[in-house]
Amino acid sequence: MTLLGAAEVRRLAAQLDLRPTKSLGQNFVHDANTVRRIALAAKLDRAGHVLEIGPGLGSLTLALLEVSATVTAIEIDHRLADLLPTTVAAHAPGRVGDLTVITADAMTILGTDLAGEPTSLVANLPYNVAVPVLLHLLSEIPSLQRVLVMVQAEVADRLAAPPGSRTYGSPSAKAAWYGSARRAGAIGRSVFWPVPGVDSALVAIDRHAVPRAGDRKAVFAVIDAAFAQRRKTLRAALSGWAGSPVRAEELLRAAGVDPGLRGEMLDVDAFARIAEARAAADLQVGP
Structure with missing residues (x-):
């Protein structure tokens, strides 16, 4: 050759x-x-x-x-x-x-x-x-x-x-x-x-030897929202995604994430927990 x-x-x-x-x-x-x-x-x-x-x-x-x-x-x-x-x-x-x-x-x-x-x-x-x-x-x-x-x-x-x-x-x-x-x-x-x-x-x-569990699209939506306004705190950056700053803070606390952090401090596991917190909250509210 x-x-x-x-x-x-x-x-x-x-x-x-x-x-x-x-x-x-x-x-x-x-x-x-x-x-x-x-x-x-x-x-x-x-x-x-x-x-x-x-x-x-x-x-x-x-x-x-x-x-x-x-x-x-x-x-x-x-x-x-x-x-x-x-x-x-x-x-x-x-x-x-x-x-x-x-x-x-x-x-x-x-x-x-x-x-x-x-x-x-x-x-x-x-x-x-x-x-x-x-x-x-x-x-x-x-x-x-x-x-x-x-x-x-x-x-x-x-x-x-x-x-x-x-x-x-x-x-x-x-x-x-x-x-x-x-x-x-x-x-x-x-x-x-x-x-x-x-x-x-x-x-x-x-x-990864074992694929991650969870809804990839939902996790990526959180990531996109967090970095669309990367200089803002997560409470502010995720307000549009969550529906309001108050709801964003509720979901972040439910996921064990400090609302005062910026997205650049979170690893993918933290973003996955935020997506899971919203899914769980939406399930409780129901249709």
């Missing part, structure tokens, strides 16, 4: 008359050492099934096929999706049958759209939609047990931030619902074409 270099990436792009667009987050990795580093950091099972989002010209796809059994690639650009099997055939003879390419928007993908159950997600996610795509896939594909994604460095910091830190926010709490997240390394700008105007980093998420 051979991997793509800078000259090959540009040749493939020219073949498609491709001009990378910001709207699709098209920054293609052209450094073989970088994609091999990502594939190794993902700790893939050689018998495993990997899901890749936005394979682009195939740099990371080839590296993933080196260390895993099968890869399912989701690509929104039909030109890139059509070319990918040909690129794999040229650089990894005999592995085309281990690649499945689906032309689709990752935000619309469901687990039932995939053949088999991928256990790992490894991707260079488009910067402008990285968080919603990641959260959507974790929700829709419960078979995913490990995630390693490249995102904008600031987004990586937010996803991996602990409660109480400056960068902790809605993405941090929501990611924690699914698993433990950590920053897994930095990626230099020079390995991309075109060169992005921001730094990149890797985020690893290990899914």
Whole structure:
């Protein structure tokens, strides 16, 4: 197997008359050492099934096929999706049958759209939609047990931030619902074409062995409300969600949470208790 270099990436792009667009987050990795580093950091099972989002010209796809059994690639650009099997055939003879390419928007993908159950997600996610795509896939594909994604460095910091830190926010709490997240390394700008105007980093998420109990949508609604006005106390920030400041305080106290705290101080378990307190209160009131 051979991997793509800078000259090959540009040749493939020219073949498609491709001009990378910001709207699709098209920054293609052209450094073989970088994609091999990502594939190794993902700790893939050689018998495993990997899901890749936005394979682009195939740099990371080839590296993933080196260390895993099968890869399912989701690509929104039909030109890139059509070319990918040909690129794999040229650089990894005999592995085309281990690649499945689906032309689709990752935000619309469901687990039932995939053949088999991928256990790992490894991707260079488009910067402008990285968080919603990641959260959507974790929700829709419960078979995913490990995630390693490249995102904008600031987004990586937010996803991996602990409660109480400056960068902790809605993405941090929501990611924690699914698993433990950590920053897994930095990626230099020079390995991309075109060169992005921001730094990149890797985020690893290990899914909880036992899924959390509770109503995820209800918990996420509390998180959204708390961080929509993050500088306000929870009593004020959750007043719209609860119906009034007084009711917000009642629910917070029922959940064992100080109404004078801000959302940035709460972990996902505390947000879950608040959602449970409201559900219990609504049940007592009845229809």
